[in-house]
Amino acid sequence: MKSAHTLVVLVEDHPGVLNRVVSMMRRRSFNIDSITVGHSEQPGISRMTLVVVGEDDEVEQVGKQLYKLMEVLKVTDLSDQACIAHELALVKVAAKAQHRAEILQIAGIYDARVIDATPASLVLEATGSEQKIDALLAMLRGFGIRELVRTGRIAMARGGTAAPTKGMTTVSNGVGDGAREPLVALTN
């Protein structure tokens, strides 16, 4: 059964790394639902969050192909772990005087903050799951959404450990005991 998998990919912070990842995904016809890249807690290491829709074995293949890129240090599938998966959205919504109160009320329901206002519009910032943001947007649509930007999902496992505890290589592929895991740099 196809489902959306959230992959956390730790990569060396070099020029061209994003290109390598995306190029591999395209060439192998893997579908990227969303991708985000930013710094991680460690200097020199960037963290990507990839949302990939596919059968489990297909997604396992994504992980293995990612590992073939020299810059990829660790791939973790957060799908069967308790995790926080959020995105951020900025919404510029038309807000005539007579609608303003209603819009603010909706924003309140969804914990969205007002970060800019003009006589005719409001910019709201919302974070949370895709579903939550979808729901907020559905409520706002009637007022007129002038501009919208969504970051795509970023994710992190719940609990106290600082780094993903389990990489993808042990899944079912018989990789040697000592290989790849644990990656020293990432376990402290």
Added chain:
Amino acid sequence: MVLADAPNMTATALAALGERPPHPWTGQTLSGAQITCASLEAEGVTTVFGYPGGAVIPLYDALPGSGLHHVLVRFEQWAALAADAYARVTGRVGVCMATSGPGATNLVTGLANAHLDSVPLVAITGQVGQPMIGRDAFQEVDITGITLPITKHNYLVQRAEDIAPTIKEAFYLAASGRPGPVLVDIPKNVFVAKAPFHYPATARRAGYQPSTSPNMRQVKLAAEAINRAEKPLIMAGHGIMLAGATDLFARFVERSGIPVVFTLLGLGCFPEDHPLALGMMGMHGHRHVNAALSETDLLVNIGARFDDRATGKISGFIPQAKVVHVDIDPAEIGKNVKTDVPVVGDAAEVLKALTPLVAARRYGQWTGWIEGQRDEALLAALEDRPNHPEPYTIIKAISDASDGEAIVATDVGQHQMWTAQHFGFNHPDRWITSGGLGTMGYGLPAAIGAKLGRPDLEVWTVVGDGGFQMSLNELATAAQENLDINVAVVNNGYLGMVRQWQDLFHAKNYSEVEISGPDFVKLAEAYGVTGIRVKTDAEIRPAIARARSIKGPVVIDFVIEPEANVYPIVPPGASNSDALHRAFDDTDV
């Protein structure tokens, strides 16, 4: 039966990367170009294949002062492919170089070839000067971008002091784990800039840790599956040679008693004249081999990647079998074929661990059944066709003349498959063919690379009249280097393999496959080499004997039946069991 003594790729390649005395230029301040040459020498490189141009003029300025033998090809693609063949026969990393822009793009097919066949290769390209990068400068192309999906890794070097560590890492990546091509792009001004030369002793990357030693739990599961099987079969691939595991593999086969089928690139990893060697599988595999695949209850794939030309339609491939898959690349496990027991590791290490765990057995009934599936009629008929030089007879005659000891490179097409089917490979690293990419033009440059890599061995290349016309300019290179290579042109006047598909699957619609060519004998003479024409069966063996007696390149033009087909052939999209076989009662020779 002869067991292998030949060099083995990864093992040798890695050994070659080991400790060696420091380069005499160590500690000196050198130009980037000199550093490049010294780094190659520090890797033990002796021969490079290349072609100069603007961006690499500084590099070519430094070449004569180095100890490197540069082979000037006539087209950069053939430099990459000659280096590829050089790597295959020596087990060391092949090296090619080209200028920026068109020089670099001409390497692309060769890199793709090495990528698909897992051949260790390092390509050095010149790039326009750093201030010009991104401005569409003269002869600027984004070669690292272009080669991203067809290299194991690539680099754009930014500083002269980075050249040595980058080349170190490039060789390490090319040769280790699953080998492959690595490209190092160096801007012209970086070739000119100066830096102190220190060649690092080791290379390491956090994100690159190939798993060579297998998980013992998986090895035990594999052994259990093998010991339970009644009709097991081994699928032997290129990985066995890449791992330097041919001796270990022979021991495994001898002990387990399991019959062996070969992928196209696996040929030679175990002697074909051994009673347990069944021959090539797949699209042009022997009848009894594909029959065995249909019947087997356990397929033990060692070092092959379940290429579609080997498996045919997946749903019809090994319908009754469980699968043990040994591969150094975890991504190959389960990629094309569902695997019951995956074992990730280097074939040598896996075999060392696995062999003692498998029972010593013989499968008399099973092997007897397989032998019963042999197409005896085909062989009998092939032995007895005196009219035209029959492809089978040509291949057999070359094999006989060289006692099966020669290196045989091929081009791509029917002649390639006839050679794979009939040469009889008893040694590793002597069968040099473009498997994954099927690169026409490979044959002659491959022979050049092979001869330079193994001057001690007799070298033949079997080419079609189509593919030969793609790369015959390399006769000039062969002549210039005075290489003792024999070119057997299997001349059917057609792009034969395509014609065969049109014949069998497109109602004989021969669209653009009739191909004229020069008089290959005169052409050879124009290049200052010997040309021989063979039009009858009786002339085959004398011509081969004459070619072998002549030092230097020889071209033999074997004029064959134009519409001879390769059989068996599995129709595209069909199962291996649905192969078409040769019928002798019609005009089809």
